[in-house]
Amino acid sequence: MLNLDRTLPNAQSTALLLAETTPSSAETAHQGDRFVKRHIGLRGADVETMLRVLGYSSLDQLIDDAVPRGIRLNSRLNLPAAQTEYEALQSLKAIATQNQIARSFLGMGYSDCITPPVIQRNILENPGWYTAYTPYQAEIAQGRLEALLNYQTMIIELTGLEIANASLLDEGTAAAEAMTMSYGLCKNKSQTFFVSNACHPQTIDVVVTRAEPLGLEIVVGDHHTFDFTETPVFGVLLQYPASDGAVYDYRTFIENAHDIGALVTMAADPLSLTLLTPPGELGADIAVGSTQRFGVPLGFGGPHAAYFATKEAYKRQMPGRIVGVSKDAQGKPALRLALQTREQHIRRDKATSNICTAQVLLAVIASMYGVYHGASGLKAIAQNIHDLAVLFAQGLKHLNYTVENLPVFDTICVGVGAQGAQALVKEAAHQGINLRLLEPGYVCIAFDETHTLQDVLDLWHLFAHRESLPFTVEELKAEQPQPFTLPPHLTRTSPYLTDGVFNTHRSETELLRYLHQLESKDLSLTTSMIPLGSCTMKLNATAEMFPVTWPELGKIHPFAPPEQTQGYQTLFKQLEAWLGEITGFAGISLQPNAGSQGEYAGLQVIRAYHHHRGEGERNICLIPESAHGTNPASAVMCGMKVVAVKCDENGNIDLADLKQKAEKHQEALAALMITYPSTHGVFEETIQEVCALIHHYGGQVYMDGANMNAQVGLCRPGDMGADVCHLNLHKTFCIPHGGGGPGMGPIGVAAHLVPFLPNHCVVDLGHSQGIGAISAAPWGSASILVISWMYIAMMGAQGLTEATKAAILSANYMAKRLEGAYPILYQGQSGLVAHECIIDLRPLKKRAGVEVDDVAKRLMDYGFHAPTMSWPVIGTMMVEPTESESLAELDRFCDAMLAIYEEAIAIEEGKVDGADNVLKNAPHTAESLICGEWNHPYTREAAAYPAPWLKSFKYWPPVGRIDNAFGDRNLVCSCVGMEAYQ
The missing domain is CATH 3.90.1150.10 (Aspartate Aminotransferase, domain 1)
Structure with a gap:
């Protein structure tokens, strides 16, 4: 495991880090070029006009009346001086260039790919797509809803299942959702879930994290030898192809699982399904996976769109959002989110998932990748990757390496001995090639869309330890039989992507027009303000968005060696320090890749803290009746029992009811979840009293950061008494909503909770008692963190407060x-x-x-x-x-x-x-x-x-x-x- 300790142990070290990252050039930035003037829409005369309407003589007087004095900051935030847009971009470029772009053969569910330029420019870099809001007002979201319908269609047909949702957060999260859905559906009363040891390690990590608070047992083992009669299970998770590259025929195993009433989930690479028999035809009940390699940059782990497909019979149990077809008042076909009564906003503590969003922008990119290439194009890409892998494996055989004669898609596992493996991986890295070390003594090599025959030749030379090779490419291609090719019983024969939309946009002109037509159907921030309470649809500045598609940030694999990712490490250190200063917390975890995941992570940290203190019986979570629906859903997912707290006639927490319930449940009180300012949009005067009360009875205070836009620079959650707070970077810190995703939901915690922050099985994040992985990648959707970095760097302490x-x-x-x-x-x-x-x-x-x-x-x-x-x-x-x-x-x-x-x-x-x-x-x-x-x-x-x-x-x-x-x-x-x- 890589050891990368991200902890900010105390205020002194935070201040030191802040001082170290202050750019000297910004000290002389021309005041007339301050970015804050671009970000804030009001001008001096406007402010005076508005204050007159409100009856105030100054803005500070208004703020003094609106924000309780007892929680106000006494000094300015200790942040670096504000930089201009040009300076910030130069500073970030200097950081980004510390990253080293290597040829990645790491695989593990992440593959480099080619984003078609027409898609990069017209979707990923287009504010008409990335500044739109979640499609709750469907009449003005028809463009992205159609793109998502295309996405669902693509997933349904590739997986061979009957229904798919509009995307989930990542493959690990999707697998965990499949586990809990299987548990709810299975009737055999088992508490055990089997996970094949051939699954990606990060997926196993996320599933284990999710299972533990629910009292579910995870058995990780070999699917070849697992005995269902000896260990009854409610569900199983299989990887297809396996993490080490092997393609297994799971039919018999699936039949055995069905015989005891268990549900089967297959985590499948969707590109491989253009060549392989799809999960639905093998008998799987659920298929999950990532569509990252459908044109979405690696981005050091995200954001990417996961998929989730299942049988029609399970549509009402499926997590996430589904786009469905309906009709409008004139009888025309129209799209909207279907079956919304399943959402946790309504079901609250009865919800089976706390997923509040999707990865819309990334799902749109993936869907348009499918539209642009079509079935024949996707198959050609997959076939080329497969051919390179098979050819490479044949060459290894001729070089006397041990390669098992199993069918593969894109990944080859080769035995080289324990010492040889370490040396080989090190030498490859020296040559700018990243290989995966698979203990003991095995190395995995995964091919992708960007690789060519030259890459195969370079790898052969690396393994041969010499310049000349004892064979030619032509000799290998002529050999028969070829043991690594796909056998007939695992080769796809069923059609896919037959609908017209996947067969009419082959030229760039046609796709460009289609993308523009869809964009014009949507209302985004390019049209008008989107005044959504609690969602903070502010400016997503172009300068903040530029770096997202820089190769130094986009072409980095999440498990690349740490010496190649120093730029990202520097960025993380600085952003953690800045967010820690803004919130008043000692430690920050950037891993949660959505607000709902931040809630879940924060509550899991609180739970781990209680268990560490020998108070595992604390499982009561107090939540105001006005709370966001994900709050109770997250608490239930963490194994907690929700007790609702009343609100008074002014919308504030009913202190008498809170005291009564905190005292009643004092032996079992785990946490209070509170939003500040309140869900009703008011600064509650009693917030410090509320926090002290919960602490008095042994609980912890979780603050939902949805309304942080009213706090930055004026007050801090950590100073009020909160122990944990998640931050919606897609709200307060300018990551765009992307039409319903991506988001980021990092958490800040007080010093006593720092040891319990999330860890990761592949990259050791240095938290001694850390909870397991919350997302598949160690730093969640790392590539979009640059947006928040740019925002804070350009605004500075004064600018953030002015905002x-x-x-x-x-x-x-x-x-x-x-x-x-x-x-x-x-x-x-x-x-x-x-x-x-x-x-x-x-x-x-x-x-x-x-x-x-x-x-x-x-x-x-x-x-x-x-x-x-x-x-x-x-x-x-x-x-x-x-x-x-x-x-x-x-x-x-x-x-x-x-x-x-x-x-x-x-x-x-x-x-x-x-x-x-x-x-x-x-x-x-x-x-x-x-x-x-x-x-x-x-x-x-x-x-x-x-x-x-x-x-x-x-x-x-x-x-x-x-x-x-x-x-x-x-x-x-x-x-x-x-x-x-x-």
């Missing part, structure tokens, strides 16, 4: 402008909100029969995405403007909401028809306005151009209001459904 103040000012300004039409549901003692506010639409329902959905859909006609709907209170909207929007944009949104209010009042007063009106019929498509007869009692202009600014630029919703119920009653989750509804 927080601007966010609070903007939220209060919007609340003030809207309060006459929409009551503001919760406010602090001073009558102010934090960085978001909840507006109450329930009176409109009583007065005019206008639902929150009607307002959301009508906002599309005005060119806006709706705020967060009906959470945390049914019938409301939670509005968060962020600091990146201008006063003009804030006013434009407020004007739209006030105009919609007037449209609702017209219904109440009987001036317009209660059933046939602009609100009930929204959104209005161009087709519905132009084609056919117009039979509505309002004008086309009122429908299409309800505000004057729309006549200069209009975003047109591509479909009308979608019938969700129809789609769930007629569930279709592949491209075939689109054709059926045409």
